[in-house]
Amino acid sequence: MFSKRMVFTIAGVFFFICCIILISVSSRHPDATEGAGSITIAFVSPLQEAVTGSINFVKDIWKYYFSLSSTAKENKNLKKSLVQAVEKNNQCIEIELSNQRLRKFLSFQSTGTIKTVSAEVIGKDPSPWFKTVIIDKGKADGIQKGFPIVVPEGIAGQVMSVSAHYAKVLLIIDRNSAVDALVQRSRARGIIRGRSAESCSLHYVLRKNDVRVGDEVVSSGIDGVYPKGLRIGYVSSVIRRNSGMFQAVNITPSADFEKLEEVLVIINSPGNAPENTIEKP
Amino acid sequence: MIIYIIYSCVCIFLIVLKTAVLANFTIFNNFYDILLPVVLYLGLFRPVTEGLPLVLFCGFCMDSLTGCPFGIYISVYFWLFIAAKGLVQFFHAQSILIKPFIVFIGVIIENLMFLALLTIFDGGKVLPESFVQSAIAQSLWAAFTGPFFLLIFDYFHRRFGNWFDEWMFKRKENG
Numbered sequence: 438m439f440s441k442r443m444v445f446t447i448a449g450v451f452f453f454i455c456c457i458i459l460i461s462v463s464s465r466h467p468d469a470t471e472g473a474g475s476i477t478i479a480f481v482s483p484l485q486e487a488v489t490g491s492i493n494f495v496k497d498i499w500k501y502y503f504s505l506s507s508t509a510k511e512n513k514n515l516k517k518s519l520v521q522a523v524e525k526n527n528q529c530i531e532i533e534l535s536n537q538r539l540r541k542f543l544s545f546q547s548t549g550t551i552k553t554v555s556a557e558v559i560g561k562d563p564s565p566w567f568k569t570v571i572i573d574k575g576k577a578d579g580i581q582k583g584f585p586i587v588v589p590e591g592i593a594g595q596v597m598s599v600s601a602h603y604a605k606v607l608l609i610i611d612r613n614s615a616v617d618a619l620v621q622r623s624r625a626r627g628i629i630r631g632r633s634a635e636s637c638s639l640h641y642v643l644r645k646n647d648v649r650v651g652d653e654v655v656s657s658g659i660d661g662v663y664p665k666g667l668r669i670g671y672v673s674s675v676i677r678r679n680s681g682m683f684q685a686v687n688i689t690p691s692a693d694f695e696k697l698e699e700v701l702v703i704i705n706s707p708g709n710a711p712e713n714t715i716e717k718p
Numbered sequence: 719m720i721i722y723i724i725y726s727c728v729c730i731f732l733i734v735l736k737t738a739v740l741a742n743f744t745i746f747n748n749f750y751d752i753l754l755p756v757v758l759y760l761g762l763f764r765p766v767t768e769g770l771p772l773v774l775f776c777g778f779c780m781d782s783l784t785g786c787p788f789g790i791y792i793s794v795y796f797w798l799f800i801a802a803k804g805l806v807q808f809f810h811a812q813s814i815l816i817k818p819f820i821v822f823i824g825v826i827i828e829n830l831m832f833l834a835l836l837t838i839f840d841g842g843k844v845l846p847e848s849f850v851q852s853a854i855a856q857s858l859w860a861a862f863t864g865p866f867f868l869l870i871f872d873y874f875h876r877r878f879g880n881w882f883d884e885w886m887f888k889r890k891e892n893g
Contacts, residue, residue, distance in 0.1 A: 452796060459789035464839040477782030481730060488738040560737035560783075565748055565852055566832060567785035571737070597785065611785050695744060 475600040482571050482603040485560035493698075551664060553587070553701040554578055559603075568611035568631060570594075572700060575602040583662060585703045591668035591691035592616065592656060593700050604702075609669065610635055610694055617660035618669055620646070621653040627686065629654070629669055635694060637670065639686035648675050648686055664706050724878065725760075725772045729753060733779060748855035750825045753780060755867035757795045758824050761802025762816070763872065773799045787839055794831045798824055821864020822857055829853045 501508075556572040574580050576599050586593045586606050594608040607614050610631040618629045618639060625646035627639040642648055652672045658665025668691050676685040732752045740746040753776045760769035777792030784791070802820070809816050833849070 449800065453793075456789055456793035456796070460787050460793065460835065460839050463789055464787035473778070474782035474788065477779050481733060481779070481783060484730065484734045485738040488734055492739065492742060560734075561741035562784050563733055563736045563753075563780060564751065564784040564786060564791075565856065566836075569783075569785035571783070605783075605785075607785055613785060695747075 474598050474605070478571065478598065478603050478605060479600040482559060482573075482600070485571060486573055486603075489557070489559045551703055552705040553703055554580065556580075556604075556700050556702055558697050558700060567613075568608040568694070569597065570606050570608065570697060572604050572606055572702070573602070574702060575599050575604050577601050579704055580604050580702055585663045585667075585706050586700050587667060587703060588692045588697065588700055590693070591670065592663055593692050593694075593697065595662055596702070606700070608694055608697075609690060609692075610637060615660075616663060616669060617657045618654050619657045620648050620672070621655050622649075623647040623652070626657060626659075629688060635690070636673070637688040637690060639672075639688050640683070642684050642686050644677060644682060644684050646684070648672055648684065650675060654688055662706065664703065720882070721768060722772060725756070726775055729756060729772070729776050729779060732756065733783065737783070748852045748859070750821075750856040750860045750864075751780075751828060753795075754798070754824050754828060754860075755821050755864055755871065757798050758802050758820050759868055759871045761799040762806055762820065762868075763875075766803065769799060769803075770796075786836075790832070790835055790839075793835070794828055797831065798828060801827070817868055818865045819861075821867065822861040825857050825860040825864075826853070829856065 554574055556574040556578075558570045559573050560571040562569045572586075580596060580599055582596055582599055584596045586595060592609055594606045594611070594614065596604045597607040598605045608631065609616055609629060612631050614629075614631045616629040617626070619626055620639075620642075623646060625642050625648050627642040629637045629639055631637050639648075639654065650672050654669045654671065656663040656665060656667040656669060670688045670690040670692075672686055673689040674687040678685070736749070736752045740749055740752075757773050757776060760772055773795045774792060777795040780791035780795075781788045802824075805816065805820075
């Protein structure tokens with residue numbers, strides 16, 4: 438009844454419509470297609486882990502056995518820094534104790550300590566247009582969707598999908614990422630959005646707010662994902678146009694996303710309370 | 719059946735190569751989509767019944783592992799596969815006009831499709847400021863390395879085909 442060409446054309450049009458529906462659903466409701474994605478992660482990630490482990494093993498051999506002379510110099514400098522850090526730590530302990538006393542005195546809520554799980558980055562995004570990484574911790578380690586990811590330098594991203602032993606992390610430099618942020622000095626608020634080029638921009642900062650190049654930007658804690666006060670980056674440029682309500686602020690992230698190897702997953706962030714997590718257990 | 723398993727393994731191998739090996743070297747930051755030569759090879763040299771399921775599998779893997787809305791890679795690969803199939807209606811697949819340039823052109827078309835799909839479906843979000851720069855770098859990588867990928871796939875496919883035919887023949891002979 439139908440020619441072969443006709444069948445192919447109908448199949449092509451049908452597939453085109455299906456793709457359009459699939460993309461529009463998944464771009465508006467990413468949770469709808471999460472299950473399908475975690476199947477591939479579960480299959481591919483063990484291989485990524487094995488390859489990354491082998492590469493790191495070779496790197497470690499180089500690091501530990503062939504660059505001992507530079508390590509000796511570095512060790513000397515680090516010992517000096519450590520002495521300073523210990524001194525500073527003592528001061529911090531003193532400040533923390535007085536802070537606790539004063540908070541108690543003023544009946545403020547306790548800020549509590551952050552509990553973390555360390556994870557290793559085992560794979561990066563295969564597409565040059567998106568900025569995600571795969572880590573070697575998953576549901577079995579207590580990781581859930583939406584958990585914040587940090588590195589010692591500051592915020593790195595948040596968990597976007599989880600399988601049993603692996604998780605996919607959306608980095609803050611991805612264009613789909615958004616973090617509620619504060620300029621530390623002036624307390625100006627805005628939303629950090631990624632630009633997929635190792636930089637971010639701070640949106641919705643009012644023109645009247647005082648923002649200067651070099652200002653530190655920290656998380657505000659209002660988004661319910663990231664704890665308050667975590668470092669995000671610093672202001673690299675500010676453009677105040679003659680018209681418009683907002684100013685354009687560019688941010689250079691503190692974390693080096695090119696060299697992301699180990700990360701920390703915050704498991705007791707304010708946003709990780711059972712009623713706030715994106716995915717219910 | 720065995721050809722599907724082998725191509726699926728090749729697809730996973732290339733993904734691991736890109737995400738766990740090449741990702742460690744900054745020089746490959748703007749390397750093009752490594753599964754694209756596979757999709758184009760299947761479109762140019764393999765029948766629809768063999769190529770289409772594998773192309774959809776490649777798209778599914780990429781959609782799962784990247785941060786893009788699910789379905790983008792499946793759609794892009796499907797249309798590139800169809801375009802490659804359409805191309806061999808007018809040119810011979812082994813033509814000197816096709817082989818050296820097909821991956822280069824494929825990368826340009828893929829990036830344009832991405833630009834269009836992301837503009838339509840992610841409306842309002844900023845496009846990467848380095849889009850053009852990255853697209854040019856990807857195209858240059860494709861121009862220099864793309865033909866080698868096609869030659870390697872072609873070589874191994876032929877070798878495997880010969881080995882498989884011999885193996886089947888021996889098996890039949892032995893009863």
